[in-house]
Amino acid sequence: MSTPTSALRTGRDPYHIGHAPAAGTPEYTGHGAGGPAPKRIVVGYGFWIFILSDVILFSCFFATYTVLIHARNGGPGPQQLFDLHITMAQTACLLLSSFACGLTSLAVARRNLLWTEIFLAITGLLGLAFLGLEGHEFFGLVSRGAGPTHSAFLTAFFALVGCHGAHVTAGLLWLGTMMAQFPAKGFKESIRHRYLCFSLFWHALDIIWIGIFTVVYLIGILTP
Amino acid sequence: MSLNREEFEAGSHVGEDQVVGGPPPEQATLGSELRGYLIGLALAVLLTAASFWSISEHVIYGPGIVMALIVFGLAQVGVHLVFFLHLTTSPDNTNNALALAFGVLIVSLIFLGSVWVMYHLNQNMMPARAALMQMGGS
DSSP, X not given: OXXXXXXXXXXXXXXXXXXXXXXXXXXXTTOOSSSSOOHHHHHHHHHHHHHHHHHHHXXXXXXXXXXXXXXXXXXXXXXXXXXXXXXXXXXXXXXXXXXXXXXXXXXXXXXXXXXXXXXXXXXXXXXXXXXXXXHHHHHHHHHTTOOTTSOHHHXXXXXXXXXXXXXHHHHHHHHHHHHHHHHHHOSOHHHHHHHHHHHHHHHHHXXXXXXXXXXXIIHHHHOO | OOOOHHHHHHHHHTTOOOOTTSOOSXXXXXXXXXXXXXXXXXXXXXHHHHHHHHHHSOOSOGGGHHHHHHHXXXXXXXXXXXXXXXXXXXXXXXXXXXXXXXXXXXXXXXXXXXXXXXXXXHHXXXXXXXXXXXXXXX
């Protein structure tokens, strides 16, 4: 086997995707890399499909929120309800948490238990801070009478942001499991696959949050 | 047209699929990988700051703010995909990118379709709504 990079430079790939076959090269379409893809690829691809389906689920909530933003039943709207300082702090927490998750991936790739645990802990604490801020905001809204039962707009708001919060909560449980499993079971293949899926999940939650702070909070506040 | 074994193997081993969120394809060093994450973080912070700044300072022409926010948001999604999830357009990433493209298609259909349909429904139902309001409904 020769080095992949040198062959990449010649412009060939097993399925001829994106490249015409080099002159004098026979077509061997369908005779790809020989056998099924490694498990890591299958696991990662399957979880990527799940992430995309989750994004589609969220798109329904986003559409509901955007459609119902004026249906306030005589109650308050985004301008009266949202405190952008909280949103900003939440955004910072989740972005730094996603970054710490990336650093965890570097530590996992090098099988360094200490740094893996340290960065996982940072990821988790920032995620907890995010949830705390969200809980603070939700309790504040409900105590001012702007609970999810007040109007269709508030129902859509709590459904969308709450669904994201539920995902973060599930992610934190998963993170705690990973923190226990790395020391207990070591960096064996199945655990690293599990961590790969977790990091995908966590980065995806931050991507969803970009949509939430843009559509729900910032564009919401611009909507009279 | 014969191909010696070495050449065939070279063709076969090129482009083993990449996994989303996995390490970059080449044997990257700690420094280069770390730099990738730091660039991603810096760009994400810049775009987030731009989003919040554009709404709080009124530096952008009023009606254009929403469009600016959408652009900043989409750009940041792109930054996350490239620097945090290592999704590229290389042949090894074709499966992942195609799945993403399909996801984007469905998301646009659901979101834009809902907003479009409901906007026109509201337009057409306006007289009835006004009538309802007169009758004391909401």
